[in-house]
Amino acid sequence: MTATAMHEPVVEPARRAMPGWARAALWVAVAVVAVSLTSYQTGLPELTASGTVQAAVRLGVPILLAGLGGLWAERAGVINIGLEGMMILGTWGGAWAGYQWGPLAGLIAAAVFGALGGLLHAVATVTFGVNHIVSGVAINLLGAGTAKYLSTLVFEPISKNPRESPPVPKFDTYSVQPLGDWLQQLEDAQRVGISDVAGILGGLVTGLSPLTVLAFLLVPVSYLVLWRSAFGLRLRSCGENPVAAESLGVNVYRYKYLAVIASGALAGIGGAALILNPGQAGYLENQTNNRGYIGLAAMLFGNWRPGGVLGGAALFGYSDGLQLRSGEITVHALFYAAALFLLAVVAVQIWRRKWFFAGMAAVFAAAMYSVYWFTDELPEELTAYTPHLVTLVVLAAASQRLRPPAANGLQFRRGAD
Structure with missing residues (x-):
């Protein structure tokens, strides 16, 4: 061994960072353990009951869809404070078309009405350079005013109330069987830890509507489109450095328009979830109850990532479902x-x-x-x-x-x- 080699510093191999999905799964496990211990220490099985989780899913889906809408717009560089107004337009469109032609037509109409709100926001911010916050607030006011006017015009002659629609047909609900029954048996056994996990999983696989399944599928779809496709790379480049993107031949205006219109459509579908999922008679004025803003908070909590948005929506949905149910x-x-x-x-x-x-x-x-x-x-x-x-x-x-x-x-x- 040479003298030079003897004096060379020993370089330790760098520790491999834990993947993001693994960290998220670990913290979810910690949260489940904390809630499970609380359930048995306080004698409150409702904390992990399948019914509580079902309520959390139902209440979290609109927030998830609004958060994904905000994610699409802001990844292209457009702040979308107008998610609340787009959700309101979606609730009205879903109730109107759902009453006329059924829940599938209501879902499509909700997406279209929300997309129209997104298109208006894109015209104001992308084409005319209006401040994004100002435009978003205007969309919220316009969405609420438009829904109120249309409700008075269309629904009042039928329901005799300008603030609500007649009852709207709902999507059917389904359960994954026989898994759901087996998990229910484990939950009823009240075994420490096992029953809590069974209750949580049981709430996730029972009482599901097609709209709920669609919302969950849109999480990996958003990830694959935005992070694993050339289209998504171009769209995200518009939110990181639009000047550089333009110099490489990316039509920045087109991608911003597409992102904000998609954002509005997702928020509109979130509004439809308040109408077409079981548990609500139909359209009601102020039905969204600031869920568009909470969706923005879920997006921030998730650090502009689809999986993080799902985690934020789950947190808000769980807290809401728990206080409503228990x-x-x-x-x-x-x-x-x-x-x-x-x-x-x-x-x-x-x-x-x-x-x-x-x-x-x-x-x-x-x-x-x-x-x-x-x-x-x-x-x-x-x-x-x-x-x-x-x-x-x-x-x-x-x-x-x-x-x-x-x-x-x-x-x-x-x-x-």
Whole structure:
């Protein structure tokens, strides 16, 4: 061995980073364990009951579709605050066509009405350079006003009420059998851990409508189109560096238009989920209840990635479904589950030697447990706004790791430097 070789530093091989899907699956498992332990510590099996999960799926699907709509638009560089208005247009279109010709026609009409809202937003922002926030707010106001006018014009003679439609036919629901029955038996056995997992899986494979299945399929489809196709590469380049994309021959205007129209169609389908899935009679004024904005929060939580949007929608849907199905006591128990989850975060941050974040997580864990320990239940007025409170907490927690598209919200002019 030469002297030079003896003094060469030893280079340790770099540790392979865990894939994103694996990290997400690990944290989902941690969350399930935390909720399962809470269920048995508090004697509240409703936390992991299949009925609760079914309600969470039903309430999370519109948020998921709105979040995917925001993802498509913002990956092309167009901020879409108008998702709420596009969802409202989708609810009206779905109710109108669904009443006339059935749920499939309602789904198509909802997508078309939402896409028209997206087209209007694209004309304002892409062609005329209107500020994206201003245009989005205008779309929200216009969508609500248009739906109210059309409801008065079309639905009032039938339903005798300008704020609602007559009953609309729904999609049928299906279950994966015999898997659903087997999971129900495991859930009824009340075995620690096993019954909780069975209840969660049972809620995911029973009572499914075609619209719910479509919403879940759109998550991998969005990923494959946006990240695994030449079309998606060009579209995302418009949101990262439209000038460079234009120099390479990409028609930036065309891709922005297509993205925002697709965004509106997805939001419209999200509105249709409020109409055509079982559990709702038909169109009602203010039916979306700010789900378009919550969909935007899910998109931010997911860091502009389809899988992250699904996780955000699941979180918001679960919190909403839990408070609607079980009330103040079970929502109160979530503080205990949150404390357990944050303790896992503390352990991970200590292992990564990020002492500041470990300390912050420990403080939040102590705060969550204190709320659980010193109170018996939450006021009814507070639990009614659980999804909105979760939105604020999630946005605050996720703000440190967000990486939006570089040119998101910036005005683009062809030929500009």
